[in-house]
Amino acid sequence: xxxxxxxxxxxxxxxxxxxNEEQVIPVLYERLVQVMKGVGDSWEVIFVNDGSTDRxxxxxxxxxxxxxxxxxxxxxxxxxxxxxxxxxxxYADGDAVIVMDADLQDPPEVLLRMIERWRExxxxxxxxxTKREGESKFKLWxxxxxxxxxxxxxxxxxxxxxxxxxxxxxxVVLAMRxxxxxxxxMRGLSSWVGFKQIAVEYERAPRYAGETKYPLRKMVRLAFNxxxxxxxxPLQLATYTGFVFxxxxxxxxxxxxxxxxxxxxxxxxxxxxxVSVLFLGGVQLIFLGIIGEYLGRIYDEVKNRPLxxxxxxxxxxxxAQLMFHASRRSQVVSSSSESTQxxxxxxxxxxxxxxxxxx
Ligand code: UDP
Ligand code: MG
Numbered sequence: 001x002x003x004x005x006x007x008x009x010x011x012x013x014x015x016x017x018x019x020n021e022e023q024v025i026p027v028l029y030e031r032l033v034q035v036m037k038g039v040g041d042s043w044e045v046i047f048v049n050d051g052s053t054d055r056x057x058x059x060x061x062x063x064x065x066x067x068x069x070x071x072x073x074x075x076x077x078x079x080x081x082x083x084x085x086x087x088x089x090x091y092a093d094g095d096a097v098i099v100m101d102a103d104l105q106d107p108p109e110v111l112l113r114m115i116e117r118w119r120e121x122x123x124x125x126x127x128x129x130t131k132r133e134g135e136s137k138f139k140l141w142x143x144x145x146x147x148x149x150x151x152x153x154x155x156x157x158x159x160x161x162x163x164x165x166x167x168x169x170x171x172v173v174l175a176m177r178x179x180x181x182x183x184x185x186m187r188g189l190s191s192w193v194g195f196k197q198i199a200v201e202y203e204r205a206p207r208y209a210g211e212t213k214y215p216l217r218k219m220v221r222l223a224f225n226x227x228x229x230x231x232x233x234p235l236q237l238a239t240y241t242g243f244v245f246x247x248x249x250x251x252x253x254x255x256x257x258x259x260x261x262x263x264x265x266x267x268x269x270x271x272x273x274x275v276s277v278l279f280l281g282g283v284q285l286i287f288l289g290i291i292g293e294y295l296g297r298i299y300d301e302v303k304n305r306p307l308x309x310x311x312x313x314x315x316x317x318x319x320a321q322l323m324f325h326a327s328r329r330s331q332v333v334s335s336s337s338e339s340t341q342x343x344x345x346x347x348x349x350x351x352x353x354x355x356x357x358x359x
Contacts, residue, residue, distance in 0.1 A: 009094065009095065010043050010044045010069070010094045010095075011042050011094055011095050012039065012041060012042070012043040012044070012094045012096050012115070013043070013044050013045075013046060013088075013092035013093060013094030013096070013097045013098070014032065014045040014046065014097075014098050014099075014100065014111075015046050015085060015088025015089065015097060015099045016028070016045060016047050016048070016099075016100055016101070017048045017050055017081050017084030017085055017101070017102065018047050018056050018060065018102045019056075019078060019081070019084075019213050020052045020053060020054045020056060021054075021102040021210060022054045022055040022056050022059055023208070023209035023210050024102055024104060024208045024209050024210065025056060025059045025060060025063070025102065027104065027208060028102055028108075029063055029067075031104065032108050033067075034108075035109055035111055035112065036108075036111075038112060039111075039112065039115060044069050044070075044071055044092075044093070044094065044315075045070050045071065046071050046072075046073060046088050046091055047060045047063075047070065047071070047072050047073070048072075048073045048075065048087050048088050049072060049073065049075060050075050050078050050079060050080065050083075051075050051077040051078030051079070057074060060072045061314065064314050064315055070315065071313075071314060071315030071316060072314040072315065073087055073088070073310050073312075073313050073314075073316075074310065074311050074313070075308055075309065075310060076310070076311040079307070079308045079309075080218075081213070081214075082164075082184040082185065082186050082222070082225075083307050083308050084308075086184060086186070086307055086308070087308050087310065089173050091313070091316060095169070095170050096115070096118050096168065097168050097170070097173045098111060098167045099165065099166055099168075099186075103207045103208055103210065104205060104207070104208035105204050105205050105206070105207055105208075106127065106163075106202075107202065107205055110200065110202045111167075113200045113202075114127070114200055117167075117198055117200060118169065121196065122169075122196050122198045123168065123171065123172050123195035123196045124166060124167070124168050124172055124190060124195055125167040125197075125198055125199075125200055126159060126162045126166040126167075126190070126198075126199055126200075127162065127163070127200055127201075127202050128159065128160070128161050128162045128199045128200070128201050128202070129161045129162070129163065129202065129203070129204040130202065130203055131203040131204065132203075132204040133203065133205055133206045134205070134206025134207060135206070139219075142219065143161075144161070146223050146226075147160045147161055147162075148160065149227075150188070150223075150226050150227060150230065153227065153230075153231040153233040154188065154226075154227075154231050155230055155231060156188065156191045156192045156230060157191055158187060158188050158191045158226075159187075159191070159199060162187060163187065163204075164186055166187075168190065169195070171195070172190070172193055172195050175193040175195075176190065176193060179192070179193075180307065181229065181301065182300040182305075182307065183225040183228060183229055183300065184225065184307075185222065185225050185226035185230065188226055188229055188230045189229075192230075225297075228293055228297055229297075234290045234293075235291065235294060237287070237290070238287040238290070238291075241283060241287070
């Protein structure tokens with residue numbers, strides 16, 4: 001590697017997705033600065049503003065003006081938490097990249113322990129929640145059930161009770177950048193890439209302020225993305241169920257014929273017929289729906305839209321290939337400050353990730 005490159009690149013990149021978090025941003029910044037002081041090495045924070053409609057962007061830009069270590073990617077709309085993390089990975093330059101939530105549920109102090117593990121030689125350090133404060137019984141229960149389900153049916157070993165809060169070595173990040181699937185479950189992808197992984201335990205704090213941005217609807221969607229991305233078991237279930245039903249009805253037919261021959265016709269009332277037909281119809285619809293879940297995701301892959309659109313990028317060097325795209329806006333590129341180059345970023349977003357593989 002070019003030695004100048006490692007001098008330019010920070011040691012740590014923190015990736016923080018932000019969606020309407022105006023109440024937490026100032027405190028988050030203070031806490032981060034405090035903790036990172038103890039680390040000693042250079043660092044940057046990449047805030048990914050995921051289409052906030054409150055003052056989040058304004059606050060982030062104020063921080064960026066004050067502290068050049070703070071960089072901001074501003075999405076053109078809300079693309080979702082997992083996509084925001086993906087963008088962070090695409091733009092992070094650090095030797096180690098750390099993903100954390102903005103709401104201080106992932107206490108910055110845990111970073112120190114993660115960094116220690118990384119220095120010992122681990123490539124992925126994921127944080128496992130031993131306790132979760134300030135969350136509803138329903139969320140705790142559904143989360144626990146979900147982690148166990150995905151653990152048992154996934155093709156890769158996805159650790160229990162670990163969220164997206166984790167540290168990754170640069171080579172893991174470069175591997176992650178190559179995974180461009182549309183329905184993203186980042187923790188699963190992080191298991192899929194392999195490398196030397198280790199857990200650190202922590203107690204998940206309550207949200208510092210504001211409401212959760214993961215209502216039930218989004219949680220279910222994430223769970224479906226996780227399951228369809230990492231398991232074919234739901235599809236195979238149709239086969240197993242089919243065999244069971246065929247077997248049971250085979251026995252049923254024999255019993256019915258036998259009873260008829262014995263002169264007992266009571267078994268075959270209209271209600272029995274109706275109930276069994278409706279039951280089977282319901283089961284078939286469920287499996288059609290499951291096939292639909294996979295099919296919809298295949299369709300998304302085939303359309304192959306970019307994962308996200310960056311409207312503005314603050315604090316990043318324009319990648320070289322931007323120049324090829326910038327004919328109409330070349331004046332902007334050559335004459336403006338970094339913050340107004342951003343329009344060009346939108347066009348180049350899709351190009352950045354693949355080329356970054358060779359970074
Ligand atoms: N978030 C985001 N886009 C979304 C939803 C959430 O960037 O569409 C961010 C949010 O600002 C926070 C993190 O993702 O930093 C996790 O969200 P939240 O804390 O609401 O999830 P929870 O901890 O309740 O599961
Ligand atoms: Mg949270």
